[in-house]
Amino acid sequence: MTVQHRRPPTAQQFVLDELRRAITSGRLRPGAPIRQDVVAEEFGVSRVPLREALKTLQGEGLVTYRAHRGYYVEELSLDDLREVYRIRTLLEEEAVRRAAARVTAADLAALDRAEDEVERAAQAGDVLAMAAANRAFHMALYECAGMPRLVRLIRTLWDATDAYRSIYYGENVNRERVIGEHRAALAALRAGDADEAVRVLDVHRAHAVTALERLMPEPA
Amino acid sequence: MTVQHRRPPTAQQFVLDELRRAITSGRLRPGAPIRQDVVAEEFGVSRVPLREALKTLQGEGLVTYRAHRGYYVEELSLDDLREVYRIRTLLEEEAVRRAAARVTAADLAALDRAEDEVERAAQAGDVLAMAAANRAFHMALYECAGMPRLVRLIRTLWDATDAYRSIYYGENVNRERVIGEHRAALAALRAGDADEAVRVLDVHRAHAVTALERLMPEPA
DNA sequence: AAGTCTAGTATTGGATCCAATATCCGTGAT
DNA sequence: ATCACGGATATTGGATCCAATACTAGACTT
CATH class of the missing domain: 1.20.120.530 (GntR ligand-binding domain-like)
Structure with a gap:
């Protein structure tokens, strides 16, 4: 019995993978702000795990972050x-x-x-x-x-x-x-x-x- | 009118700085698990900003993380x-x-x-x-x-x-x-x-x- | 006595709610 | 007309609460 898409053990892992794909595929356009409400709902999770995933992506340089302004998709030219x-x-x-x-x-x-x-x-x-x-x-x-x-x-x-x-x-x-x-x-x-x-x-x-x-x- | 310790604009920033100090100074001993409840209370914040700070530190390699097991202070020999x-x-x-x-x-x-x-x-x-x-x-x-x-x-x-x-x-x-x-x-x-x-x-x-x-x- | 299963506990993961901050837009003064 | 001010709104930041998972200890089986 095979599991189709084995979802990672935590929501933040899942969101992390999805976000990476969305960014590198260009679905989230470079420079665009990441509205946490929107993205969280899209992936069916709350904002908490999303924000942790974003912190990881910040470390990788895929997004930038400004306090009280939010996360933005980093250019990947x-x-x-x-x-x-x-x-x-x-x-x-x-x-x-x-x-x-x-x-x-x-x-x-x-x-x-x-x-x-x-x-x-x-x-x-x-x-x-x-x-x-x-x-x-x-x-x-x-x-x-x-x-x-x-x-x-x-x-x-x-x-x-x-x-x-x-x-x-x-x-x-x-x-x-x-x-x-x-x-x-x-x-x-x-x-x-x-x-x-x-x-x-x-x-x-x-x-x-x-x-x-x-x-x-x-x-x- | 000078502000003594100008606390950063967000709790996560504050916790991030404090954690870095605590780790590099050896106050949090290498290999020790980081109990979020304890640390959060110690710094007077909730676990949410603490966890975001920990994600950043994970990116820097100061802590390691295992899902459902928590964060551990990384060795810095x-x-x-x-x-x-x-x-x-x-x-x-x-x-x-x-x-x-x-x-x-x-x-x-x-x-x-x-x-x-x-x-x-x-x-x-x-x-x-x-x-x-x-x-x-x-x-x-x-x-x-x-x-x-x-x-x-x-x-x-x-x-x-x-x-x-x-x-x-x-x-x-x-x-x-x-x-x-x-x-x-x-x-x-x-x-x-x-x-x-x-x-x-x-x-x-x-x-x-x-x-x-x-x-x-x-x-x- | 050793091992395994199970219930209880500690701890992390996540959702919801409220607070704080920034942005936007309209109003008024110059 | 332009700029400064101020309030409304959108969005992020954080606290609390509940759920899920992992660890612990004790009872039961062999």
Whole structure:
């Protein structure tokens, strides 16, 4: 007996996910004020969990907040996305370098398993599962750096742009490319070649940006 | 007619500041659960603004959260602080480099004024004012990079460790040193020498870490 | 005696209601 | 006509109350 849309355990989680989707999909227009009454009713919750979700989004930079004025949808232009990816590059390079220096055999085995998961999802053509598995793979890799706060930051940046990524995996070509790049990164890591691992993952990331630039609606 | 402690415009802001202090000062011990009832009563507010403040702190990594289990004070060991400073280094280097490439005459004039403010506070021996002015100076510098999201991230990292910094300015030597370093950074920026500006500010930051290592209570 | 189920309690999650603040618009003075 | 002032309204901020969940302890079974 399968549950269709397993709703998260709390309303704030549910609203958080929905809001992210609404913002990154453009349904809530950039710059527009978020009327708590309206949105709360739309999602069928009260304003309390909504406000907690908004606080989280504020931390991620998807909304801005002014006391007694409310929350506003933050602009997420192509330039902003590029900026996010630039920041990710800075942080993830550090993570990969440290990971390369510290990675253990057990870590590598776990990464192999994570990559298997990605490929299984790709084979099945399950876009959602692949996005999730891909994320798990990358985070597992970054975790090897032994810098929990760095990983937390990276994870937040991924959260802020998650909705865009799922578009990316819709295309067959990308799915194959991703797998190749993952394998190359793993090989480099296994060989202890930090520079090569960084290089591969930079390309990996850069390609995602290019794809986004192609897919994003150019600002009017 | 001076207001003693101008309480922030909202209870959540007030609680946020107080909580940060309580956590970074160690009054709320690492790993300890945060009982909302207790803390709310202690600060004289209801649980609603407290929970919003906690969400913000979650974003900053000062507390962790598990649904239906509550918030817990996050460990902030010396290692964690080092990690935060390492991340700051990565992000701020990028900001300074971009700033050096884009800084205008007007920007430089504004930075001069910001630095004047710092020196005025230092002269007056007003530690709190100096911390604030110093922060304003650095942020003004980073703003020149034209990367709002990057600046936002840096600001968040500063927020998470603000309480520690005020200790730093308590010492006379540090106040003088800071001013010298600021001036050197400004000179480098004016000369368009990005590498030098980065170098100076790296030293600047590294010294703050060293001071912290001296002052921090070593974990038992 | 060990483990499991169950009732009770503590704590968080969420809804509703009221208060405080900001915005908007009309009125009046200059 | 323009600006300042003031009240009405919309919206956010916060307090209280109730519901849902997780923890605890004790009784019962084996």
